[in-house]
Amino acid sequence: MDARIVEWLNAGVGRFGPWDAFMEAVMSDYLAPVTGSLVLLALWFYGNGDQERYRNQLATVMGAMSVGFANLGILLVNNHYFRPRPFVTLDVQPLFYMPTDSSFPANTAGVGFAIATAVFFRHRKLGAALYALAFLWSFGRVYSAVHYPTDVLAGAAMGVAAALLSWGLVRVLGFIPRLVLGAARSFHLA
Numbered sequence: 001m002d003a004r005i006v007e008w009l010n011a012g013v014g015r016f017g018p019w020d021a022f023m024e025a026v027m028s029d030y031l032a033p034v035t036g037s038l039v040l041l042a043l044w045f046y047g048n049g050d051q052e053r054y055r056n057q058l059a060t061v062m063g064a065m066s067v068g069f070a071n072l073g074i075l076l077v078n079n080h081y082f083r084p085r086p087f088v089t090l091d092v093q094p095l096f097y098m099p100t101d102s103s104f105p106a107n108t109a110g111v112g113f114a115i116a117t118a119v120f121f122r123h124r125k126l127g128a129a130l131y132a133l134a135f136l137w138s139f140g141r142v143y144s145a146v147h148y149p150t151d152v153l154a155g156a157a158m159g160v161a162a163a164l165l166s167w168g169l170v171r172v173l174g175f176i177p178r179l180v181l182g183a184a185r186s187f188h189l190a
Helices: 002-010 017-026 031-045 050-080 107-122 124-143 149-172 175-186
Strands: none
Touching: 002 124, 002 149, 017 031, 017 124, 031 050, 031 107, 031 124, 050 107, 050 149, 050 175, 107 124, 107 149, 124 149
């Protein structure tokens, strides 16, 4: 089923140049992660008053933690399981450069959904926009035969789980982020 979905989607590659150009831009290594990082950076400095700014900075810290946990989980899976990319095993036309690491789970989906989930806890609309971007980023990777759909689903699940773990840790160990943010404020970084 995974292979059929990739082949069906990838059959559109090369048929409509503007769509391919759009997909190349969306699935690049820059648009979604840079956008997510800029959102986290903007949250760090945004807020009317100390309390709102503190909550936004906490969301930024959790976004960074979420990306770290997602990448750690994906690294652990990749150390024990290697899945060849669709462009290696299927007769498809890649639209993107050809990564050589494991296809499963999709690191891009893990990062995108980790940031989106962390932001969603604090700002629903902004988080929803980041979810849409993460979905589009992941869809582009399947369209271009860089990932299978299950790679993306697993990566997205790991990203969401990483954000939930981050929020849970902050709720249980809330004094640690307060110490970090307090130290940042003493150096005029927050």
